[in-house]
Amino acid sequence: MSYLETVAAVYREAAAAPAENLCCVSGPPRSLPGLVVPDAMHAMNYGCGSSVRAEDLRVGQRAIYIGVGGGLEALELAYFTRRPEGVVAVDPVAEMRDAARRNLKEAARHNDWFDPSFVVVTDGDALHLPADDRAFDYAAQNCLFNIFKSDHLAQALAEARRVLKPGGRLAMSDPITPEPLPDHLRDDERLRAACLSGCQTLGDYCRAITDAGFGQLEVRQRRPYRVLDRVGYGLERHVLLESIDVVAVNVPTPDDGPCVFTGKTATYAGPDADFDDGKGHRLPKGVPQAVCDKTAAALAALGRDDLLVSESTWHYAGGGCC
Structure with missing residues (x-):
């Protein structure tokens, strides 16, 4: 067998x-409104x-x-x-x-x-x-x-x-x-x-x-x-x-690898209205944005004290950028 x-x-x-x-x-027990x-x-x-x-x-x-x-x-x-x-x-x-x-x-x-x-x-x-x-x-x-x-x-x-x-x-x-x-x-x-x-x-x-x-x-x-x-x-x-x-x-895999979201966020805390890394990621000042793990790593590698990258929470609710 x-x-x-x-x-x-x-x-x-x-x-x-x-x-x-x-x-x-x-x-x-699992429940939804109007569902028995x-x-x-x-x-x-x-x-x-x-x-x-x-x-x-x-x-x-x-x-x-x-x-x-x-x-x-x-x-x-x-x-x-x-x-x-x-x-x-x-x-x-x-x-x-x-x-x-x-x-x-x-x-x-x-x-x-x-x-x-x-x-x-x-x-x-x-x-x-x-x-x-x-x-x-x-x-x-x-x-x-x-x-x-x-x-x-x-x-x-x-x-x-x-x-x-x-x-x-x-x-x-x-x-x-x-x-x-x-x-x-x-x-x-x-x-x-x-x-x-x-x-x-x-x-x-x-x-x-x-x-x-x-x-x-x-x-x-x-x-x-x-x-x-x-x-x-x-x-x-x-x-x-x-x-x-x-x-x-079911979307194509980007050239730099798949986007895996584990609940990380990135927040810009600098003097400008927002931060743009030039790679399609825009962070408004003071507002945490969901980012995938590879973007979180890339932002952290910049070594800027006005970029705060959080650890994985293992809960992702959508939104943000990758």
Whole structure:
């Protein structure tokens, strides 16, 4: 049995009986104004964060959700797109697709705005998306891509980019690790399927995304996820895993490399009304501007005491310049 078959088996079991400790992090029930989420969807929320970014979604868009789970985030995407077949939810596990369809049917009973035709649940997987090139404005996956080994991850990212329109967004939520995990954990297929042992370091994770051709990457949130205890997992010390929510934008990569936003800002504090570095970055006096990491480094390298560059906050809300 390959590790992907083990993953399918784990989620087949999770479709039959909700797995309380599979992937999810503690927190209040998800809610949006006018949205009623069936209890079964909450019970089957196997994500580690959120890949539904309200700031990036609009009525009339089309979205593809990769790995439908219980249908929660497909429903949330439909809340924003509000059109027939506005959301295509792809999953290779028949039992999970059936569970999602049941949950979405139940959601229609509680939400007057929601029509089941808004979400199409279909067979398929992240490595071979059943969609045309440039078909979607938005793609999303939650706690799935971390399961893949490097070659499959590259293929999944390439597929997501293929089906996105220029300027489209890929929203993802995955666990990351502060240090590479040992082989005895990475080779444990059920731990990998449970989103515990396949995660990468932040640098490797971001690099995989930008290597797939996404010219801009934005870290939206970062939070504690799980602790792998030293004794239980055969480690030299406890390892705190984190989960990270990112949005990758399908734009060309600039000549000087991708723009990666990690919440850094630059502020001009000199005597003039603004500062222009001559490379397209204008900083108004006294007002922090979001900048990508490479621009932050370039501004800091100028060595000016009237330019203040902050450290990463790991929360990026948009705007600024890169």
